[in-house]
Amino acid sequence: MADTGAHSNIIVPVPVEGLGGNNRFVLQTLVIKSFTPASKFSLLSVTNAASSYKNDLQDFDFINITQASYNLFKGFGITAGISLNNVSGFSPTGGI
Numbered sequence: 001m002a003d004t005g006a007h008s009n010i011i012v013p014v015p016v017e018g019l020g021g022n023n024r025f026v027l028q029t030l031v032i033k034s035f036t037p038a039s040k041f042s043l044l045s046v047t048n049a050a051s052s053y054k055n056d057l058q059d060f061d062f063i064n065i066t067q068a069s070y071n072l073f074k075g076f077g078i079t080a081g082i083s084l085n086n087v088s089g090f091s092p093t094g095g096i
Helices: none
Strands: 016-020 023-036 041-052 061-073 078-087 089-095
Touching: none
Parallel strands: none
Antiparallel strands: 016 023, 023 041, 041 061, 061 078, 078 089
């Protein structure tokens, strides 16, 4: 796709990793996205799921961390989001 200037729509793929072993399968995705190229807002989301091939819920692991960030100035910003997993459930997160 040719660059047509500041308002061009560039499609960025979402990386998805799948790993298979002799006992378990793991799937992971990673999203890092600015709302617009000049925006100070961005989004980070990491999801990881793992399970045995026997499809046993006792052996299922899941975690998702999603953060929305605002860049105050270069190298410094604030963030807020959630962490969700199959052990402790939902937790709000924040940071500077």
